Amino acid sequence: MSAVAVPLARPRVVRRLRSLPGAVQAAWVVIAVLAVMVLAGPWLAPHALAQDVLLGTVPAGSPGHPLGTDALGRDVLALTIAGTRSALVGPLVIALGSMSLGLLLGAPAGYRGGLLDSLVGRWCDLVLALPPILLAIVVAGVIGGGYWVSVAVLVVLFSPSDTRMIRSAVLATRHRPYLEATRVLGLSTPKVLVRHVLPNIAPIALTNVFLDVAFALVAMSSLSYLGVGVAPGAADWGRQLSDGRDLLFSNPAASVVPGVMIIVAAVAANVVGDWLADRFGVGEAVSA
Amino acid sequence: MRLAASIGRRLVATATLLLALSFLVFSLLYLAPGDVARNLLGARPASPESLAAIREKFGLDQPFLTQYWHWLSGALTGDLGESVRSGSQVTDVLGQRVGLTLQLTVLAFVIALGVGAPAGIRAARRHGSVQDKTIVSLAVVGVAAPGFAVGLVLLYVFAVMLGWFPVYGTGDTPLDRLWHLALPAVALAAGLAALVVKVTRTAVLRELESDYVTFARARGLTPRAVARLYLTNAAIPVLTSAGLLLAFLFGGTILVETTFSLPGLGSLLAESITFKDIPVVQAVTLVVAVVISLAALAVDLLTLAVDPRVRRAGLT
Numbered sequence: 001m002s003a004v005a006v007p008l009a010r011p012r013v014v015r016r017l018r019s020l021p022g023a024v025q026a027a028w029v030v031i032a033v034l035a036v037m038v039l040a041g042p043w044l045a046p047h048a049l050a051q052d053v054l055l056g057t058v059p060a061g062s063p064g065h066p067l068g069t070d071a072l073g074r075d076v077l078a079l080t081i082a083g084t085r086s087a088l089v090g091p092l093v094i095a096l097g098s099m100s101l102g103l104l105l106g107a108p109a110g111y112r113g114g115l116l117d118s119l120v121g122r123w124c125d126l127v128l129a130l131p132p133i134l135l136a137i138v139v140a141g142v143i144g145g146g147y148w149v150s151v152a153v154l155v156v157l158f159s160p161s162d163t164r165m166i167r168s169a170v171l172a173t174r175h176r177p178y179l180e181a182t183r184v185l186g187l188s189t190p191k192v193l194v195r196h197v198l199p200n201i202a203p204i205a206l207t208n209v210f211l212d213v214a215f216a217l218v219a220m221s222s223l224s225y226l227g228v229g230v231a232p233g234a235a236d237w238g239r240q241l242s243d244g245r246d247l248l249f250s251n252p253a254a255s256v257v258p259g260v261m262i263i264v265a266a267v268a269a270n271v272v273g274d275w276l277a278d279r280f281g282v283g284e285a286v287s288a
Numbered sequence: 289m290r291l292a293a294s295i296g297r298r299l300v301a302t303a304t305l306l307l308a309l310s311f312l313v314f315s316l317l318y319l320a321p322g323d324v325a326r327n328l329l330g331a332r333p334a335s336p337e338s339l340a341a342i343r344e345k346f347g348l349d350q351p352f353l354t355q356y357w358h359w360l361s362g363a364l365t366g367d368l369g370e371s372v373r374s375g376s377q378v379t380d381v382l383g384q385r386v387g388l389t390l391q392l393t394v395l396a397f398v399i400a401l402g403v404g405a406p407a408g409i410r411a412a413r414r415h416g417s418v419q420d421k422t423i424v425s426l427a428v429v430g431v432a433a434p435g436f437a438v439g440l441v442l443l444y445v446f447a448v449m450l451g452w453f454p455v456y457g458t459g460d461t462p463l464d465r466l467w468h469l470a471l472p473a474v475a476l477a478a479g480l481a482a483l484v485v486k487v488t489r490t491a492v493l494r495e496l497e498s499d500y501v502t503f504a505r506a507r508g509l510t511p512r513a514v515a516r517l518y519l520t521n522a523a524i525p526v527l528t529s530a531g532l533l534l535a536f537l538f539g540g541t542i543l544v545e546t547t548f549s550l551p552g553l554g555s556l557l558a559e560s561i562t563f564k565d566i567p568v569v570q571a572v573t574l575v576v577a578v579v580i581s582l583a584a585l586a587v588d589l590l591t592l593a594v595d596p597r598v599r600r601a602g603l604t
Binding site for chain 2: 023125126129130131132133134137138139141142143144214218221222225226227228241242245248249252255256259260262263266267269270271274
C-alpha cells in the first residue's frame with residue numbers, strides 16, 4: 001500500500017500516524033512489521049525448515065533458540081517468521097478476490113434490480129445459510145487440494161457478504177441527482193457503474209477489505225490447524241499450532257507463539273477496519 | 289390474512305433453502321477427487337466384486353438426480369447410510385457424539401449471554417467512558433481471535449501452568465463433566481460473547497438516543513421503569529441475531545473440540561474429513577444446516593409474536 005511512498009514522505013507519514021488514536025497507531029505498526037516479515041521472511045529466516053534433530057525439542061530461552069524448538073527440532077522463532085507469508089498472503093488474496101466478486105455481482109444487482117437482483121440475492125442466502133468456516137472446512141477438506149484451493153473456496157464463500165454490502169450501498173446512491181443526470185445523458189450502465197458509482201462506494205469496499213482480511217486470516221489458520229490446505233510440518237501459523245499442541249509441557253512457545261501471532265494480526269486488521277469505518281462514516285458492520 | 293401469508297412465505301423459503309442445501313451436501317460425494325465407489329469403499333480391499341457391490345448398493349450407475357432422491361428420502365426417514373471408516377450406521381455415530389456437543393454449545397451459549405449481554409448494556413449506558421472503551425476493546429479482540437488459539441492459550445495458562453483444569457478427557461459424573469468442559473466452553477464463548485457485546489451495545493445505544501426515553505425521563509419515571517422500557521425494545525435486535533450467534537457457535541465447535549480432544553460432532557466432522565468419510569461429512573453438514581435454518585425460522589416467528597410492528601409490516 002504505502003510501502004512505495006514511505007522513503008519520500010516519511011515525515012508526513014510519521015506526523016499523521018502520531019495524530020491517530022493509540023490502538024490504531026499500534027495496529028498500523030503491527031501491520032508494517034508483518035508486511036516486512038512477509039516481504040523479507042526468506043532473508044530473515046533462511047533456514048526455518050532446517051532440523052536440528054540431535055537437539056530434539058528444547059524449551060524457550062535455550063541458547064541459540066530464544067523460543068525453543070518444535071517436535072522436529074526446528075527453531076520456533078525462524079519458523080514463525082517464515083510462516084507469516086503463508087498466514088497473510090492467502091487472506092489478502094481472499095479479501096481482494098471476494099471484494100472483486102462482490103463488486104462484480106453486487107453493483108449491477110443493486111443498480112439494475114429485477115431478475116438479476118433476485119438471483120444474486122438467492123445465491124447469497126444459500127451460501128450464508130451455513131457458517132463460512134464450517135463450509136470452508138467441508139468443501140476444501142473434501143476437494144482436498146492444497147493452499148490455493150482453500151483460498152479459492154474462501155473467495156467464493158466470503159463474496160456473498162461483500163455482495164450484499166455493495167448492493168445496498170449502490171441501492172442507496174441510485175437515486176442521487178448526479179446518477180439521474182448520467183441516465184439523462186444516456187451513459188451506458190457499465191460506464192455509470194465504473195465512473196460514477198464505484199468512486200462513491202470505494203470507502204465501504206476498502207473498509208470491508210480490511211475486515212475481510214481479519215476474518216480470512218482466522219479462516220485460513222483454522223483450515224491449516226485442521227490439516228486442510230497445508231502439508232504437515234509446513235511453515236504456517238495454524239499448522240504450527242496443531243503440530244505444537246503435544247508440546248504444551250516441553251515447549252509451550254511452539255504453539256502459544258503462533259497462536260498469539262494469529263490473534264495479534266487479526267486484531268490489527270480489525271482495528272484498522274473499524275477505524276476506517278468510523279472515518280468514512282460507514283455504518284457499524286458486524287462481520288461474522 | 290396478511291399474517292398467515294407472511295408465515296407461509298417464510299415456511300416455503302426455509303423449505304426451499306433446505307432443499308437447495310441438501311442438494312449441495314449430496315454433491316460433496318462427487319466433489320471428492322477419485323472414483324466415488326473407491327471413496328465409499330474406504331480402506332477395505334478394492335476387488336471388482338466389492339466395487340460392483342458398492343455401485344449396486346448406492347445406485348452409482350443410476351442418474352445423479354435419482355441418486356440424490358434416493359439419498360434424500362433415506363435422510364428424511366432417518367437413514368443416513370453407513371460410515372466408510374467404521375462401517376456402522378451414520379445415525380448411530382452421530383448419536384454417540386451429539387450429546388457432548390449439545391452440552392458444550394449450551395454451556396458456551398449461557399456463558400456468552402451471561403457475560404456479553406450485561407457487558408454490552410453497561411458499555412452502552414456509560415457510552416464514551418473508560419469502561420465502555422475497555423469493554424469494546426475486549427470485544428474487538430474476542431471477535432478477531434479464533435477459538436482454537438484462545439483454547440490453546442487457556443490450556444497452557446489454566447491447565448498446564450496453574451493446573452486448575454484438566455488437559456484432556458470428558459469426565460464421568462455430571463460435576464466432573466462440567467469441570468472438564470469449563471475451558472472448552474470458555475474458549476468457544478469468547479468470540480460469541482464479543483458478538484453479543486457488539487449487538488447489545490449497538491441496540492441499547494440506539495434505544496437510549498430515541499425520543500421516548502428522553503420523554504419518559506422528563507415525565508419523571510424511575511430509572512428502573514425507563515430501563516425496563518428500553519431494554520425490552522433493545523432485546524429485539526439481539527434476538528434477531530440469534531441465527532448469527534448459532535452459526536458462529538457451530539463453526540467454532542469444530543475447532544474447539546479438536547483442540548481439547550473432545551469426542552463431539554465437531555471433532556467427528558474434522559476426523560471424517562481427514563479420513564474422507566464422505567457419508568458422515570454429509571450427515572453432520574446436513575444436521576447443522578437443518579438446525580441453523582430451523583433456529584432462524586423460530587427466531588423470525590418469535591419476532592412476529594413479540595413485535596407488533598413486524599406483524600403489521602410482514603416478514604421480509
